[in-house]
Amino acid sequence: MGVIYEVKGSSNDFTSCELCGRTELKGTVVLQPLDEDGNPSGDACYFGTSCAATAAGWTQREVTTRVKAAQTAERERENTERAARWQEQREFCAAWYLQHYGTANLIAAAVIADTDTVDLSAQALRAHRESLTTH
Ligand SMILES: [Zn+2]
Numbered sequence: 001m002g003v004i005y006e007v008k009g010s011s012n013d014f015t016s017c018e019l020c021g022r023t024e025l026k027g028t029v030v031l032q033p034l035d036e037d038g039n040p041s042g043d044a045c046y047f048g049t050s051c052a053a054t055a056a057g058w059t060q061r062e063v064t065t066r067v068k069a070a071q072t073a074e075r076e077r078e079n080t081e082r083a084a085r086w087q088e089q090r091e092f093c094a095a096w097y098l099q100h101y102g103t104a105n106l107i108a109a110a111v112i113a114d115t116d117t118v119d120l121s122a123q124a125l126r127a128h129r130e131s132l133t134t135h
Contacts, residue, residue, distance in 0.1 A: 003056075007031060007067055019047045022051075028047055093121065093124040106120060
């Protein structure tokens, strides 16, 4: 039985196939070898599409489908992370307004601070950045 692979995505940085040595490919397929239990085993490989198909026992079409699925999953993961960061930032700012001006509402806090919302939110975001770099 051959090695089991999972497609991690594609790479434009690696343009040489590690299997056959062909160079100047448009891109490579990133394959992660898996052990019998489906856990990552060893380093990821960068193969051309046809070699990826040969190595994993898939058709080239399957390789393409799996690359797309991996890219979609990666995008979704990034979106989720970004949403989590935004949420965290919103919560930090609300807590910051509350702490400094007694209200979590930006507009109300800006009135109390005698400034505009752009200036005050910039201050809160700066405090947020500082809180991230200090721990
Ligand atoms: Zn190759």
